[in-house]
Amino acid sequence: MKTLYTLFAISAVCISCNTNKKADTSKNATTTAETITTEQTSKATFLTETVGLSHCESAVYDAQRDVIYASLIGDRALGDGSVATVGVDGKLINAQFVSGLNDPKGIAITKDRLYVSDVTELIEADITTGKVLKKHTAEGIEFLNDVAIAADGAIYVSDTRASKVFKLDTDGTFGLWLDDPKLDSPNGLLIQGNTMYVASWGGAPEGGRVSKLDMSTKKIVPVTEIIGNLDGIRPYDTNHLLISDWRSGKTHLMNYDGTTKEVVTVGQSVGDIAYIKEKNLLLLPMNKQSRLLFYELK
Numbered sequence: 001m002k003t004l005y006t007l008f009a010i011s012a013v014c015i016s017c018n019t020n021k022k023a024d025t026s027k028n029a030t031t032t033a034e035t036i037t038t039e040q041t042s043k044a045t046f047l048t049e050t051v052g053l054s055h056c057e058s059a060v061y062d063a064q065r066d067v068i069y070a071s072l073i074g075d076r077a078l079g080d081g082s083v084a085t086v087g088v089d090g091k092l093i094n095a096q097f098v099s100g101l102n103d104p105k106g107i108a109i110t111k112d113r114l115y116v117s118d119v120t121e122l123i124e125a126d127i128t129t130g131k132v133l134k135k136h137t138a139e140g141i142e143f144l145n146d147v148a149i150a151a152d153g154a155i156y157v158s159d160t161r162a163s164k165v166f167k168l169d170t171d172g173t174f175g176l177w178l179d180d181p182k183l184d185s186p187n188g189l190l191i192q193g194n195t196m197y198v199a200s201w202g203g204a205p206e207g208g209r210v211s212k213l214d215m216s217t218k219k220i221v222p223v224t225e226i227i228g229n230l231d232g233i234r235p236y237d238t239n240h241l242l243i244s245d246w247r248s249g250k251t252h253l254m255n256y257d258g259t260t261k262e263v264v265t266v267g268q269s270v271g272d273i274a275y276i277k278e279k280n281l282l283l284l285p286m287n288k289q290s291r292l293l294f295y296e297l298k
Contacts (some may be wrong), residue, residue, distance in 0.1 A: 043297055044251075044264040044282060048090040050292040054080075056285040058116075058146075058232070058272035059292060060107040062127070067093065068274070070285060070292055071104040071116055078102055083116055083130070088279060090294050097130040098123070106146035106189075106272055108155065115168075117144035117157050122168060136174040138166060146232075146272060148189035148196070150215070158186040160201055165189070182220040184208050188233035188272060190241065191215070197223070199230035199243050210243060210254060224258040232273035242282070244273045251284065266293060 055073035062069060067085050072095065074080035081101035085093040098104075101123065104116045113133075114125045122136040122144060143161035150156065155168035156177065163185055167177035185208060188199030194215050202208025207228040213220050228245035236242045241254045242263070249267040252260040269287040275297065276283070282297040 045296040047281075047294040047296055049294060050086050050090045050092055051290070052092070053084060053086075053095070053285075053290050053292055055287050055290055056084075056271065056292050057105045057287060058107050059086075059274040059283040059285050060109055061088075061274055061276045061281075061283070062109055063276075063278075064111065065127075068283065068292075069097070069107050069109065069114060071101075071107055071272075073103045073105070073287070074101075081118070083107065083114065083125070086292060088276070088281065090292070094130075098125045098132065099130070100132070105144070106157065108147040108149045110149065110153070115147050115149075115155050115157075117147055119144060122147070122155065122157050122166070122174065136168055138175045140164065140176060140179075141166065145187050146189045148191045150191050151193070156189055156191065156196070158183075158189050158198070160185050160187050165196075178213075178218055180218070180220060182211070184211070187229075187231050188243070190233045190235065192235070197233055197241065199233040201229050201231075201246075202226060207245070207247060210241075210258070222258075223256075224254065224260060227252065227260065231271050234273055234275045235277075236275055237277070242273060242275050244270045244284070246270060246287075251282070263297065264295060 058071040060069045070084045072082050079100050081104045082096045083098035084095045085097045101118050104118045107116045114127045116123045120141045124134040125132050145158045145160045147157045153170045157166050163183040165178040168174045185201040186198045187201045190197040196213040198211045200208030206226045208230050209226050210224045211222050229247040231246040232244040234242045244251045249270050250265045251263045253263050254260045271285040274283040280298050282295040284293040
């Protein structure tokens with residue numbers, strides 16, 4: 001693989017987020033100037049956009065096939081969610097590459113599998129055909145969100161509402177990996193070596209922060225101050241990460257020491273971002289606006 005002000009209101013927020021994300025797609029697809037206001041630095045330059053992506057939540061690039069996968073939440077009805085394929089030129093290839101989903105969000109891929117979170121299930125699909133192969137679920141799941149893959153092939157998925165992380169082992173076992181309030185409503189996940197970086201939606205009125213988690217000891221250490229309702233987290237270069245704030249619409253460049261610098265602001269509801277280093281492409285899924293924005297970022 002998709003506004004929180006107090007920890008006790010997480011469930012209401014998840015519902016309201018889905019409601020906000022499911023606005024009128026046809027209207028949003030024709031009113032870019034009205035729905036997206038852009039304040040960009042000299043580093044980020046708008047290139048193009050893919051419209052008509054029903055409440056686009058997450059984007060992932062497949063270098064082997066030179067294609068982008070984007071999760072589409074859809075419009076309320078069960079089974080109307082999907083994973084779409086989009087070209088690096090912004091042209092829509094197939095809006096229903098993986099079909100029949102509910103509210104898909106985070107995506108992660110291997111050479112032959114696509115994994116996407118779908119409310120209380122982790123969906124495993126064939127990356128060549130888009131056919132759903134398995135649906136993984138476990139007791140205690142409330143609201144699955146982002147998906148990340150470790151070097152050993154294990155799949156991890158955040159549960160934002162429950163402040164948990166679940167794990168799919170390489171032997172197919174799926175279950176709870178970590179239950180810790182310090183996860184602070186985890187949204188975005190990024191694994192680098194033995195460290196998991198967590199971008200939190202947050203329980204405080206101001207939102208959440210980025211933390212790092214030692215995957216051996218499961219010790220959680222804050223990296224940044226509270227920034228906002230964080231969604232996506234992706235590598236930029238050897239010294240920086242990119243993080244997105246759903247509420248403010250800002251994408252930040254984050255140094256590993258926790259300092260941040262705004263890269264671009266595109267309006268509320270920027271989701272689980274992607275960055276294609278070899279193409280200098282920053283991809284910004286826009287939930288409310290039902291589109292995927294392409295920026296050049298060097």
